[in-house]
Amino acid sequence: xxxxxxxxxxxxxxxxxxxxxxxxxxxxxxxxxxxxxxxxxxxxxxxxxxxxxxxxxxxxxxxxxxxxxxxxxxxxxxxxxxxxxxxxxxxxxxxxxxxxxxxxxxxxxxxxxxxxxxxxxxxxxxxxxxxxxxxxxxxxxxxxxxxxxxxxxxxxxxxxxxxxxxxxxxxxxxxxxxxxxxxxxxxxxxxxxxxxxxxxxxxxxxxxxxxxxxxxxxxxxxxxxxxxx
Amino acid sequence: xxxxxxxxxxxxxxxxxxxxxxxxxxxxxxxxxxxxxxxxxxxxxxxxxxxxxxxxxxxxxxxxxxxxxxxxxxxxxxxxxxxxxxxxxxxxxxxxxxxxxxxxxxxxxxxxxxxxxxxxxxxxxxxxxxxxxxxxxxxxxxxxxxxxxxxxxxxxxxxxxxxxxxxxxxxxxxxxxxxxxxxxxxxxxxxxxxxxxxxxxxxxxxxxxxxxxxxxxxxxxxxxxxxxx
Numbered sequence: 001x002x003x004x005x006x007x008x009x010x011x012x013x014x015x016x017x018x019x020x021x022x023x024x025x026x027x028x029x030x031x032x033x034x035x036x037x038x039x040x041x042x043x044x045x046x047x048x049x050x051x052x053x054x055x056x057x058x059x060x061x062x063x064x065x066x067x068x069x070x071x072x073x074x075x076x077x078x079x080x081x082x083x084x085x086x087x088x089x090x091x092x093x094x095x096x097x098x099x100x101x102x103x104x105x106x107x108x109x110x111x112x113x114x115x116x117x118x119x120x121x122x123x124x125x126x127x128x129x130x131x132x133x134x135x136x137x138x139x140x141x142x143x144x145x146x147x148x149x150x151x152x153x154x155x156x157x158x159x160x161x162x163x164x165x166x167x168x169x170x171x172x173x174x175x176x177x178x179x180x181x182x183x184x185x186x187x188x189x190x191x192x193x194x195x196x197x198x199x200x201x202x203x204x205x206x207x208x209x210x211x212x213x214x215x216x217x218x219x220x221x222x223x224x225x226x227x228x229x
Numbered sequence: 230x231x232x233x234x235x236x237x238x239x240x241x242x243x244x245x246x247x248x249x250x251x252x253x254x255x256x257x258x259x260x261x262x263x264x265x266x267x268x269x270x271x272x273x274x275x276x277x278x279x280x281x282x283x284x285x286x287x288x289x290x291x292x293x294x295x296x297x298x299x300x301x302x303x304x305x306x307x308x309x310x311x312x313x314x315x316x317x318x319x320x321x322x323x324x325x326x327x328x329x330x331x332x333x334x335x336x337x338x339x340x341x342x343x344x345x346x347x348x349x350x351x352x353x354x355x356x357x358x359x360x361x362x363x364x365x366x367x368x369x370x371x372x373x374x375x376x377x378x379x380x381x382x383x384x385x386x387x388x389x390x391x392x393x394x395x396x397x398x399x400x401x402x403x404x405x406x407x408x409x410x411x412x413x414x415x416x417x418x419x420x421x422x423x424x425x426x427x428x429x430x431x432x433x434x435x436x437x438x439x440x441x442x443x444x445x446x447x448x449x450x451x452x453x454x455x456x457x458x
Contacts, residue, residue, distance in 0.1 A: 040337075045274045045281030050276070051314075051316075052315070054272050058337060086280035088274075099432075103373065104383040108269075114283065140335075143328060143335070147328070147332045150331070176433075180437035185437065189375065190442050190444055196429055198426065199426060200423050200424070200425055204424065205421040206421045208414070213419050
């Protein structure tokens, strides 16, 4: 698949040479890493009884060890039933709607990484702690230092998968619609991109939180809204 | 799986009876429909050569016909190779980070629907038009009336799958962390939820858009930012 993607990039035709390709494949590690750094939820695909199951779960990446950690009991249960099976972990960022003059040229701007591999179930206590720290810090940097860390009993009840970051495919689409210079450009219709953004809103304290416990700076730093609370 | 989910809901223990369950399964059609109405991108899982492949793509729902339409050439290619295979379409909304006192109780608030079934490749011209309208209107309501509709040639180049909305599983997690009333509640740590929100930003006109073409009201209506532009 990696080779195929690469070929797609190379196959620039006369029609596309002088314009930006909206959809692109990439096998660049830097691009893969940037997509993985930009999120904390992935969609994990496993095969259960011959059929695919796609579940959302949280992940983290040890970039030094090139290891992806995926949290999830559902996946673990299926992997107990079918060990040593290949899984697919997909991380997607939706950047905007592409509204063209023609319905056919409509699309979505996105960045998506698909990581394939045979995961290991993490059982070693030290690696479980390490992986949990990685996943926790991906969601909320600073939280691992702040919160109470898992007990041995809690660790034993934690399901974590480790996947080598070796086989991955990156696909992105960006830029404006591309039917502006053909006959559709003469239709007098509006065309462009409607960006989709996401942000962390002001933190909502647990209703049972005792008075006098301040919002820690690392949580306040998560979102713009939090600065005003 | 539906039955299993339902059982999970019924199995309320003494520990959970008087508090809100953070994670819940549901088989309610209304909850499924609400999740499907809330998005336009799904993650489609197919099995290719025995391994799962999870690809993001756009979807739409004909709620009257209880039919999910999924756009995508990647999936179609794999389905040509392995016809009549079950796929899984997952739609997920991430609502927030749940920061508890203990790492173990951390989580994500989310709403997720998984739809299973054997899809049909839509080949009939009328249904292709119908399905494309459904998908387009899910992304940008009003756009089907506004944009140039597909020609016969464009329709022939469009890949659309139809999936009956019969077998589906809904999972949600909501509410504050749940370690406030145990020993961890005495740690003096902040705990709560950091909501994650998304919105459409101000539309960005195609750079080659001729002057004098106004932003149509249905595009302006997509986002708050658009009202000021």
